[in-house]
Amino acid sequence: MTNGGETPALESDEVLLNDVLALRRAVVEAAAPMLTELLRSTVPGPCLENLAHYLAIRRQDLRPLQRRLMQRGLSSLGHMESRVLPTLDAVIAALAAMAGRPSPRPAPTEDAFFAGEAELAAAADALFGAPPAHRRTRIMITLPSQAASDPDFVVSLAQRGMDVARINCAHDGAAAWRAMSDHVRRSGDLVGRRLTVLMDIAGPKIRTEDVLVPSDGRKLAPGDAFRLIAQGPPRSTGDVPFCAVVSLPEIVNRLSPGDRVRYNDGKLEGVVESVADGEALVRVRYAKSGGVKLKPEKGLNLPDTDLGLSPITTKDEGDLVTVVGCADMIGYSFVSRPDDIDLLEAALSRHEAGDRKLGFVAKIERPEAVANLPGLIARARGRRPFGVMIARGDLAAEIGFARVAEMQEEMLWICEAASVPAIWATQVLEDLVRTGIPSRGEMTDAAMAARAECVMLNKGPAVGIAVETLDRLLARMDAHLFKKTPTLRALKSW
Incomplete structure (x- = not known):
């Protein structure tokens, strides 16, 4: 309000248009060296270009511009992870029309505007398999040792909503892993949909x-x-x-x-x-x-210590013989630098046969992995189906509990900008899994997990109940939320 009690006049559309055009030019210019660096590891592609543009634009404080755009009912730029330049171009075209002049940038087509979403969905299908019809987010379950000797237990998980079975190679052994994998395949046949298997190699876990x-x-x-x-x-x-x-x-x-x-x-x-x-x-x-x-x-x-450890141990090398025969994707623990991906590729090349290639999930557990996430994505891109696991347990112990919520959000945004599927992992519905009764806070956490392409539940006595609960919750959240964007279905409670 002005001193006279009047609302200040809206700035001219032409001024705001010029500011958005200047922002677009600055983003393209700042992104160019970032893209050059990312492309040292891979080949060009729209998802990497968009990632570079996203990294560039997020280095600026957009809050004043956001409020100016919101005042006109235009995009606040808050949901542009998968479409940085298309979002700016749509705003530019709208502002030009409001200013009564031809647009210096053509408005994006619908296909161009949503291309990043389509690419992310295809990448998630390639890694995890297609989701069920009633929800977008897959459910991954860590199998207990019981799954090796009790096929009915695995069938029950599949019937209740499991899409991906996780086998932790830090426990049990090759015979048990093969039995678990066989039971998952047969369970998929029984329920009439493809279930996939993720096998986590243990890595140099310090215990x-x-x-x-x-x-x-x-x-x-x-x-x-x-x-x-x-x-x-x-x-x-x-x-x-x-x-x-x-x-x-x-x-x-x-x-x-x-x-x-x-x-x-x-x-x-x-x-x-x-x-x-x-x-x-x-x-x-x-x-x-x-x-x-x-x-x-x-x-x-040891968050302050330079560990100097290879993420692939002698045990992991031996386990890969079984993993390549049983799994659809491999979970890679303690990956920190792009060169670590080359180590895994070299190890897999010694064991993989034929044209079948395992998917690859980079588990983000250490501060170095967070800092190097764009480089990790670039190095892994195009070699095989690829995803990122936000391993909140080890990550919290490394960076501190106070920063986990912030980091998991930022990693979700980076993954979306690069069209990389993300797994929301660790302590999801943990009380429910262990006791059969959830806490209020963990139900909210699980609801927010719907923004990821996959959610992981750990093993526990009540994991079957937890799968059913999560299945229903994710289906309901799909009607309300896609990534950061609310989807405004009709409300029926009022």
């Missing part, structure tokens, strides 16, 4: 092995210290009674004073105080209320 704790069962709490040791039996001293052997011995000597150590999905965080002779002393800074038990086979995350 506790043997542990030593006080005989009184005391837990670790803030202010306590514990030792991480490279090898030998765990040992304690009077002032430090907690000790754990690390699954990858070389990691201990890569730690430095000040490095953070997160244990068991971030239930505890400590800081390295000293490192010597294959031992690291860690002081607990944070721990969940009531303390944390030091146990074997629990994950360790």
